[in-house]
Amino acid sequence: MFVKQSQTRFKVRYAETDAMGIAHHSNYVIWLEMGRVDFMTSLGLPYREVEKRGVLLVVSGVAVKYRRPAFFDDELLLTTRVGLLKSRLIRFEYAIERASDQSLIAEGSTEHIATDFEKRAIPVPQYLRDLLE
Amino acid sequence: MFVKQSQTRFKVRYAETDAMGIAHHSNYVIWLEMGRVDFMTSLGLPYREVEKRGVLLVVSGVAVKYRRPAFFDDELLLTTRVGLLKSRLIRFEYAIERASDQSLIAEGSTEHIATDFEKRAIPVPQYLRDLLE
Amino acid sequence: MFVKQSQTRFKVRYAETDAMGIAHHSNYVIWLEMGRVDFMTSLGLPYREVEKRGVLLVVSGVAVKYRRPAFFDDELLLTTRVGLLKSRLIRFEYAIERASDQSLIAEGSTEHIATDFEKRAIPVPQYLRDLLE
Amino acid sequence: MFVKQSQTRFKVRYAETDAMGIAHHSNYVIWLEMGRVDFMTSLGLPYREVEKRGVLLVVSGVAVKYRRPAFFDDELLLTTRVGLLKSRLIRFEYAIERASDQSLIAEGSTEHIATDFEKRAIPVPQYLRDLLE
Numbered sequence: 001m002f003v004k005q006s007q008t009r010f011k012v013r014y015a016e017t018d019a020m021g022i023a024h025h026s027n028y029v030i031w032l033e034m035g036r037v038d039f040m041t042s043l044g045l046p047y048r049e050v051e052k053r054g055v056l057l058v059v060s061g062v063a064v065k066y067r068r069p070a071f072f073d074d075e076l077l078l079t080t081r082v083g084l085l086k087s088r089l090i091r092f093e094y095a096i097e098r099a100s101d102q103s104l105i106a107e108g109s110t111e112h113i114a115t116d117f118e119k120r121a122i123p124v125p126q127y128l129r130d131l132l133e
Numbered sequence: 134m135f136v137k138q139s140q141t142r143f144k145v146r147y148a149e150t151d152a153m154g155i156a157h158h159s160n161y162v163i164w165l166e167m168g169r170v171d172f173m174t175s176l177g178l179p180y181r182e183v184e185k186r187g188v189l190l191v192v193s194g195v196a197v198k199y200r201r202p203a204f205f206d207d208e209l210l211l212t213t214r215v216g217l218l219k220s221r222l223i224r225f226e227y228a229i230e231r232a233s234d235q236s237l238i239a240e241g242s243t244e245h246i247a248t249d250f251e252k253r254a255i256p257v258p259q260y261l262r263d264l265l266e
Numbered sequence: 267m268f269v270k271q272s273q274t275r276f277k278v279r280y281a282e283t284d285a286m287g288i289a290h291h292s293n294y295v296i297w298l299e300m301g302r303v304d305f306m307t308s309l310g311l312p313y314r315e316v317e318k319r320g321v322l323l324v325v326s327g328v329a330v331k332y333r334r335p336a337f338f339d340d341e342l343l344l345t346t347r348v349g350l351l352k353s354r355l356i357r358f359e360y361a362i363e364r365a366s367d368q369s370l371i372a373e374g375s376t377e378h379i380a381t382d383f384e385k386r387a388i389p390v391p392q393y394l395r396d397l398l399e
Numbered sequence: 400m401f402v403k404q405s406q407t408r409f410k411v412r413y414a415e416t417d418a419m420g421i422a423h424h425s426n427y428v429i430w431l432e433m434g435r436v437d438f439m440t441s442l443g444l445p446y447r448e449v450e451k452r453g454v455l456l457v458v459s460g461v462a463v464k465y466r467r468p469a470f471f472d473d474e475l476l477l478t479t480r481v482g483l484l485k486s487r488l489i490r491f492e493y494a495i496e497r498a499s500d501q502s503l504i505a506e507g508s509t510e511h512i513a514t515d516f517e518k519r520a521i522p523v524p525q526y527l528r529d530l531l532e
Contacts, residue, residue, distance in 0.1 A: 013432065013436075014290075014432055015284065015432055018280060018281065018285070019285070020191070020252075022252075024280075025162065025195060026159055026160075026162040026163045026166070029159040030159045030414040033412065033414055034412055037412075047413070048472045051152075058153070058199075060199050061196070061198050061199065062162075062195075062199075063195070063196040063197075064194065064195050064196075065193070066191075066192055069191075072285055073445060073446070146296060147299055148417065150417050150418035151416050151417060151418070152413065152416035152420045152471055157413075159414050163281040166279065167279055170279075180339070181339050206303070286455055286457070286518075288518075291461060292425055292429045295424065296425045299425070317418075324419070324465075325424040325465055326465050327465065328424060328461075328462070328465075329460070329461070329462040329463075330460065330461050330462075332457075332458055332459050385419075385421075
């Protein structure tokens with residue numbers, strides 16, 4: 001069965017490292033966001049278009065498991081897919097590997113609700129559900 | 134029974150906001166770190182002293198549930214406590230409230246392993262266990 | 267002569283360090299922003315109120331000279347004052363010292379133009395000029 | 400005359416936007432760093448190799464002029480070149496354009512000194528001068 005997923009390739013920025021000499025764990029949360037932005041673009045509906053239609057996908061939860069450290073200039077490969085899709089919840093799932101040795105760096109998930117611009121929860125619009133399914 | 138916990142008070146920086154007009158969710162992970170740094174300082178063992186003793190507390194997992202948005206200049210109150218303490222794992226738990234109305238903004242947890250400077254896992258040192266218990 | 271200035275005290279976050287073991291230079295730009303936010307609050311007009319009146323103070327330039335490194339958990343003291351005030355330009359000037367030894371860490375300046383919400387340049391409103399003068 | 404320069408193409412991350420709906424000005428400083436990392440890689444000496452040889456290129460100054468706002472998902476094109484090279488100072492110069500319309504987004508420069516791992520200033524190593532010249 002075909003599962004929709006996308007891949008994002010990027011390098012660890014020096015600014016993303018910390019005094020331990022590794023990528024600071026907070027940046028992974030930003031990387032996951034890059035992953036789902038790319039995911040939606042790859043499906044033909046860039047996230048900026050979603051906002052133009054008056055819908056925000058607000059993050060309601062995030063979880064990351066850190067498996068191995070990532071270092072400055074490491075090339076990372078982030079895979080994004082939809083893990084769960086309900087009328088009022090979208091969950092994306094992610095894996096980050098180091099490109100050079102395919103070692104697993106981290107796994108994560110994020111949960112999202114749809115809101116209008118006043119941040120009031122609304123059902124996930126049908127065109128989004130159709131797209132993500 | 135007395136439970137060790139600490140409180141950290143801070144304001145949302147403009148740089149921490151995003152185009153939704155709210156604090157970007159990645160910053161919460163940085164705030165949690167501020168919380169446990171303050172927690173350890175309040176117990177008399179600043180985290181920088183732990184590193185001086187050759188021990189790193191590496192983050193192995195993080196999870197955040199976002200309950201309400203936080204806005205620029207909001208004063209937030211972050212409570213940190215130890216949730217779990219094992220020979221090879223420390224879990225901190227956190228709650229973030231808005232100071233003005235005590236509304237719950239987010240809850241979170243982080244898990245940590247101890248390593249040496251070569252990032253090799255070691256047991257949590259006894260002086261740390263005694264302190265956190 | 268009385269010169270309006272404000273002081274902001276804060277600690278270097280672990281997330282703000284980099285693989286050199288020092289605070290990454292990009293964070294200073296965020297700190298300067300904290301300084302001018304505190305400056306305006308100390309004058310009785312929090313920046314969020316300026317935005318509520320429909321005015322954005324957009325950054326048109328920034329410059330920082332880094333004098334000494336700052337380290338994790340260092341307490342820093344940031345002094346902010348207005349350096350120049352013209353009909354279409356505000357310049358803030360800043361100095362950052364380490365609290366423990368009063369050593370100069372960095373000096374900087376930022377320049378700002380006023381815009382409306384469509385990012386069209388407007389003159390600095392008179393109430394802002396009166397306040398900052 | 401041939402002038403060494405490199406180009407870096409990247410997109411504005413959502414996390415890099417702020418409540419004004421534009422890329423926060425602090426991120427430009429991180430982008431410039433990406434530019435010079437790419438610049439050195441393009442010359443065959445990745446910056447991580449410089450550090451492996453015991454040399455740090457510490458930022459002693461940064462300046463940015465912001466010409467036009469950049470928005471989420473904008474593709475930006477960053478050009479990096481050496482502006483000045485002295486025995487104890489390297490200056491990089493940068494321009495950022497929006498890829499879609501070649502409009503100038505920002506210009507900037509950074510200054511660097513070479514240090515050893517104890518952060519003591521040293522002359523810029525000859526192999527670096529040869530490379531950058």
